[in-house]
Amino acid sequence: MVTPYRHEPFTDFTNQRNVEEFKAAISKVESELGKEYPLIINGERVTTNEKIISTNPSNKEEIIGVVSKANKDIAEKAISVAHGVFRKWRNVNPEERANILIRAAAIVRRRKHEFSAWLVKEAGKPWKEADADTAEAIDFLEYYARQMIELKDGKAVLSREGEHNRYFYTPIGVTVTISPWNFAFAIMAGTTVAPIVTGNTVLLKPASTTPVVAAKFVEVLEEAGLPNGVVNFIPGSGAEVGDYIVEHPKTSVITFTGSRDVGVSIYEKAGVVQHGQQHLKRVIVEMGGKDTVVVDKEADLELAAEAIVISAFGFSGQKCSAGSRAVVHQEVYDEVLQRVEKLTNKLTLGDPVIQEHYMGPVIDQKAFDKIMSYIEIGKKEGRLIAGGNGNSSKGFFIEPTVFADVAPNASIMQEEIFGPVVAFSKAQNFEEAIEIANNTEYGLTGAVISNNRAHIEQAKRDFHVGNLYFNRNCTGAIVGYHPFGGFKLSGTDSKAGGPDYLPLYMQAKTISEMY
Structure with missing residues (x-):
């Protein structure tokens, strides 16, 4: 029996104890600034000569972290790994995939103020905004886990006399997740775990202004028991790495949150069937608003x-x-x-x-x-x-x-x-x-x-x-209360955090058997 989903509560900062705990989390994060973070491909740490330097937007001289930068060769290796791991991961019991998300949510909840403090330093978020960002990340983990368990047996369809019919969902393949800097934890986490829990593998390319929060989250997924190669962490240039993985014939799903111009470009590039490609790519984009x-x-x-x-x-x-x-x-x-x-x-x-x-x-x-x-x-x-x-x-x-x-x-x-x-x-x-x-x-x-x-x-x-x-x-x-996504050039109205979201990362399959 799945426990009911409940929204992660926001921290009450009128409570002095919470204030002191948050200040302590900021001090902890400040003691860890400037560390180096490698790429992660098939569980292996990969260090490159080229780096992404993440700085504090409140103090541009303060370095948050130094992150290795992927290139096309590394992206190709990550795609090969993800493509190979997909064959096994797609067959893992959906409940076990969901359990990994639940365990990850528990880890983040125990470290809630720490993650929020990273958002304060790396994204420039005020306390309440950072706290809400972390709470939303937890919500995505919890909600999508429960949604997958509800969807694992598919939907009911009619059968005729002498015939048994089933309608269920199956994973699609390698997913490209290109996440934004403004919700550096919540949207990054949500667009990473939705394909994971539905049985796909992921190439995670976070925004270059906030890669440290993403690196920390990938470590959480590993701690929660996610097998090597299911998520591959490859921050890098949009023009070099981003376009390459969007256009690659072995990638099947593209999920992007960001500007209208980049989103339209991704939609266009993903629509081209490349040599050796035997599928049309699923594109999920959220491109902004006025x-x-x-x-x-x-x-x-x-x-x-x-x-x-x-x-x-x-x-x-x-x-x-x-x-x-x-x-x-x-x-x-x-x-x-x-x-x-x-x-x-x-x-x-x-x-x-x-x-x-x-x-x-x-x-x-x-x-x-x-x-x-x-x-x-x-x-x-x-x-x-x-x-x-x-x-x-x-x-x-x-x-x-x-x-x-x-x-x-x-x-x-x-x-x-x-x-x-x-x-x-x-x-x-x-x-x-x-x-x-x-x-x-x-x-x-x-x-x-x-x-x-x-x-x-x-x-x-x-x-x-x-x-x-x-x-x-x-x-x-x-999440779970206000499914989110827009019309017109705001995107594909994908409704993140809603009951129709996970099927976007799966294909529906009908099986009919005569007795």
Whole structure:
């Protein structure tokens, strides 16, 4: 009997004991900074001359770790290993595969603050954001384990007299997991263990800005009893290693989370049938968003302001679900804007090692430059209400920034900035607000703040996003509660953390036997 799935609770940082334990975890991590991490192929540690240097975005002189960098030759070896191991792993009892995930979840739970501390240092996450990231990683492990046990015998189909029919799922093959830096633990873990538990083998290529957290997780999987070669850890260049493994004829599934441009390129490359390839590749991509908080005239305006601020500035806006657009009914526009300005000016910015800092840095110099360029564009397209400044002298810090009176088709209302910037646009009525909310190429998340039941029902039908929230912020999907994935150019609507996700890593097989 499988125990029921329960969401991993967030840490209560009003409890002083938890605060002290988290500080101790940060100290432990700081004592381990600068270590070297090898590639892992078939359980073997492989060290290369070329390295990826992971640095602290709050203090760019501080080295988090030095990670060996894979090349095409090493990638080819990893593919060969994964292809060979797949023949055995696919036949392992699904319950045993699930048990490995449960054991890994238990290990991470015991080291929860430690993993969160790595996220504080390597990804620049404030305490609460890091804690939520680690909790989500545990959730993915627990949830997918239980989902696999539910799916292991397939689904019921009809049989006729003298005939017995079965419908069940079978693994596909070698999976390429290309994970992002913004949820360096949760999404990396989820997109690694989903193919594992369904009987596939994995080539894990984590984001080059956050490879140490991924290396730590692969060690957890080994400790949990995962056989050698089921996961092969090969961080490396996207142009060299990423493209090579996506296009390789022996890889069967590609799962990617990241930018729209890279996701579209991967989708295109994976669609080409290579010489010797006898299958079409399964592609699972999540490519970002330009997400809107709609505020109706019949709304709790304080709730609306809080939802906008949380959606826009949690983890410095570096979430595909971040609410970077606020579309507000003209009758309450000025009041909501004033409330948001007041809340934004209270936010604290600094090194997330310090608990009191609500916002930390953006991830690196490239991100800093891109976001600051959009802020300059915003000064021309709208009216600067709050923030607007950045400082990259030590770390990559940008103030939470609010622009008002922005046209719906302006650049900062259309393009994904991936930083702490929110643009306000005014709607004459609720119908126009929904039209504006739908006017981008993305369709990931959205929120509607309204006490008008008819408008809520209208938004359910007409607001075209994969995850729609009412009277709350548009970020913070919880595994098993809010299956996550978007429409349009936000991706393949794969619904991570939901009941339909694991079958994406398997093929359905029908068997019919006559008596």
